Every structure is written in structure tokens, then in C-alpha cells.
Amino acid sequence: MHPGRSGRSLGERAASSGVGRPVEAAEPRRPGGAGAAARAAARAEGGGRHCWVHDPPGAPGIWPGLLVEWRQAEGGWHGRVAYAVAGPHGPLLVETWVPAALLEQR
Numbered sequence: 001m002h003p004g005r006s007g008r009s010l011g012e013r014a015a016s017s018g019v020g021r022p023v024e025a026a027e028p029r030r031p032g033g034a035g036a037a038a039r040a041a042a043r044a045e046g047g048g049r050h051c052w053v054h055d056p057p058g059a060p061g062i063w064p065g066l067l068v069e070w071r072q073a074e075g076g077w078h079g080r081v082a083y084a085v086a087g088p089h090g091p092l093l094v095e096t097w098v099p100a101a102l103l104e105q106r
Contacts, residue, residue, distance in 0.1 A: 050106040051081065056098055059085040067103060068095075079103050 048066040055061065065083030072078075077100040084091040 048082075051079070052104040052106055053081055053083045053098060054102045054104065056083070056085075056094070056096070056102060059094070061085075064106070065103075070100075071097070073097075076100060 048068045051065050051067045053063045053065040056063065063083045063085055065081040068080045068082060070077055070079055078097045079100055080095070080097050081103065082093065082095040084093050086092075
């Protein structure tokens with residue numbers, strides 16, 4: 001335990017708060033994606049999934065990211081991701097919805 005800390009991690013505190021509990025919903029099948037049991041476990045943990053973001057708008061290349069949630073929109077499935085890209089003054093954090101075709105499970 002560190003001075004000034006409660007002893008529980010931020011993830012543990014968030015999970016016990018009850019806020020943002022994932023809703024059971026269908027997720028799209030992704031190439032190389034996990035099975036239904038793994039997706040259910042990820043939802044039960046309430047956390048995001050590590051992923052690769054391929055060529056997002058304005059940042060060509062492959063970037064490590066965190067997939068936060070899925071939604072079905074016109075034109076197919078989209079994932080809300082957070083990822084960091086190189087900026088002119090250091091890393092920039094981006095959070096946006098991207099088409100599922102640009103995402104790959106890590």
C-alpha cells in the first residue's frame with residue numbers, strides 16, 4: 001500500500017461502483033476474434049480490450065489502442081477506441097468511433 005492510496009486499484013473501485021456496467025448485447029465477429037465465452041468474460045470484467053487500430057483518419061499506420069465499446073451504425077459495426085498517436089509536441093490521445101474493419105484484436 002502506498003501513502004495516500006486506498007489499497008484498491010482504480011479498476012476495482014470502478015467495478016464496485018456499478019456505474020457503466022456493460023449491457024449484454026451482440027458483438028460483431030472480428031477476424032481472429034475471441035469466442036463468445038471470451039467476449040462475455042470481457043464484458044463481465046467491465047474493461048476494454050487491447051486492439052490495433054489500422055490507418056485511422058489523419059494518422060496513417062498501426063497504433064495500439066483500447067477498444068471500449070461496440071455499436072451498430074449505418075454501414076456496419078463501429079468500435080469506440082482510445083489510442084495515442086505521435087503529435088508535433090508529443091503523443092496525442094484520440095478517442096473516436098472507427099469502423100470495425102480498422103480494428104484487430106491484440
